[in-house]
Amino acid sequence: MSVLPRWADPAVPAADLDPQGLSRRGILKRAGLFGAAFATASALPGAAPAAAGGSRPADDPELVYLVGDHHVHTQYSHDAKYTLNQAARRGAQFGLDWMVCTEHSNLGHDAIGAALEHADIVAARAENPRLLIFQGLEWYIPGAEHATVFTAPGEHEVELLRQFERTCDGKLLGRTDGTAANEALAVAAIKWLAAQPQDVLALANHPSRLGIDSPHELRAWRDAAPAVMIGMEGAPGAQGAALPGLRGANSIRGEYENKPSAQSYAGYPPEAYVTYGGFDWMTATVGGLWDALLAEGRLFTITSNSDNHRTVRDTLRNGDYPPGATFDSLGKVPDPLETGVAQPGSDFWPGQFSRTHVGVTRYGYREVLAGLRAGRVWVDHGQLVDGLDVRLTSARGGSATLGGRLRVRRGDRLTLTVTVDSATRPNFHGVLPRLAHLDVIRGAVTGRPADPDSWRAPQTRVVETADVSRRSGRYTVRIPLAPATGPGYVRLRGSDGNRHGAGLLGARVDPHGPIAHPPGDGDPWLDTWLYTNPIFIDVA
Secondary structure, eight states, X not given: OOOOOGGXXXXXXXXXXXXXXXXXXXXXXXXXXXXXXXXXXXXXXXXOOOOOSTTOOTTSOXXXXXXXXXXXXXXXXXXXXXXXXXXXXXXXXXXXXXXXXXXXOOHHIIIIIHHHHHHHHXXXXXXXXXXXXXXXXXXXXXXXXXXXXXXXXXXXXXXXHHHHHHHHOHHHHTOOSOOHHHHHHHHHHHHHHHTSSSOEEEEEEXXXXXXXXXXXXXXHHHHHOTTTEEEEEEEOSOTTTTOTTTSOTTOOGGGOOOOOOTTSOTTSOGGXXXXXXXXXXXXXXXXXXXXXXXXXXXXXXXXXOOOBSSBTTOOEEOOOOXXXXXXXXXXXXXXXXXXXXXXXXXXXXXXTSEEEEEEESSOSHHHHHHHHHXXXXXXXXXXXXXXXXXXXXXXXXXXXXXXXXXXXXXXXXXXXXXXXXXXXXXXXXXXXXOOOEEEEEEEEOOOSOSSTTOOOOTTOEEEEEEEOTTOOSEEEEEEEEOOOOSSEEEEEEEEOSSSOBSOTTOTTTXXXXXXXXXXXXXXXXXXXXXXXXXXXXXXX
C-alpha cells in the first residue's frame, strides 16, 4: 500500500497542515491528481513509470512537484556528523518529499560503511514513511570534481554502489589528476552505469568550485550516457558559509573560496570561482556554460541542494572514537554529542534553504527518477515561492512544460504562461518571502560547437522581465514572446529583488542578474533566487 507525503494524504485533515502544505495540496487538487491516480501509486520499487495525465501531450503532463535534495551527507562520510535518522527527520521537518544520502568514497565506506548505512536507510524509511530516502554516493570523478550517483531502491542497490565505488572512484584509485587517461576512465565509468539493469542517475556537484570540470569534460560525461549524467548543481550547498561573522572575512556562499590552480581549466575567467546569488557561475551567467550546453538542443538539468555536513549554529559535535578505532575501521564517525554551544558549520539542513522541485504524475522512487530524467525541474532558495507552473504554448495549438519540447511552425506566435503560488508563510528565517520579478531567458539552438571547450552562447539573453512585486496569492503571468524563427529554448529566472546588477556578459545580455556578494558578507536569506529548466522549441 502506498504511503503519501503528509500534504497529499487525504486522510490528514486540512487543519493539521501548515500553510505551505495546504498550498501544495491545492496545487495537487487543481492538477486533477488528488485522489485515486496519485494516491494509489506505489512508493515501492517496481512502481509503474509516470504517465502523462489524461489526453495531454507527453511534453505537457499535469504535474505535482515533489521537493527534494540529492546531496546529503551523514556520519558515513568521514567529514560529516549526523546520524542518518537525524538527517532524515530534519529533511521531513523542513518539507522534503525525497532525499539522497551521498557519502564520500573511502576505504572504510566501501568495506564497511555502505552496508551499515543501508541498514540505517531501511530503518529510516520505516521511521519516516512520507520521505523517499535514496542511497547514493558522492563520486570523486577521475581527473575532475565530484558527482552524485544514486539508484532506486532494490535488491542490488548497495552492491551496485559499492562496485562502482571500488572500480571507478578517482580518490580510491589514486586517479585525481586531469590526465587524458583519467578523463577516459570517467567516461567509461558513466557508460558502465548506463549498462546496469538498475535505474541510475548522476549529476555533477559544485562544478565551478575548483575550476577542474572543463567544458569538454562536461560534454563528454553527458554524451557518454545522457539518460544517466543528466545535469549539474546549479547552486552548491554550504549556502550559510558567508553569514556575517560566521567563518571570517574571506568566506563565500557555497564555500567557493578557491583560486585557479594548475589543475584548473585555463579558459575559465577569474569570475568563475565565486557564486552569484548563491548560484554557480556556470548557471548564473546568462549566455554562459549552461546556456552553451542548452544551445546544442539537448537537456542538461540544474539542481539546488544542501550538501549538508555541518549545520550552521548547530550545537552537536562529532562523537569520540573508541581507543584505536578510526573511520576506516568503523565505516563511520561516532554518533554526535550535544554541547549546548554553537559549533562550526556552513550548511543548512536538507530542505531548510535549498530545494529542488521535481514534477511527477504519480508518487514513488522511480517517479522521482523519471521526473529528474525528463527535466521537469525548478529550484529555489529560501522558500521564495510555494509553487510554480510554467507552460509554453503556440498560437496554432500545442504546449510544453519544463524539460519538454514544443513543436511549432516558423513564424508561430508563442506565449509563456507562468502560474505562481506566492509564499504563504514565513520561511525558516522568519521572513515572508516576496517574489519581485521574473526574467525570461531565450536562446537559439545552434548545435554542437566546433570547440568542445566553448562556454559561450552568444545568442542567449534576457528577453522579457515581468515585475510581480505587487502581486500575491495565486496569480498567472502571460508573456507574449517573439515568433519562432528557428530552433531555440526558453527558461525562467526570478528573485526577491534585493541584490542584482548587470550580468557577467554585460547589461545588453542580462540587465539585472545575480551579483557576487562582498567576501564575508553574504547572508543568503537576503538574496534568494529561483531558476527553471528550459523548454525547447523545435521549428518545422
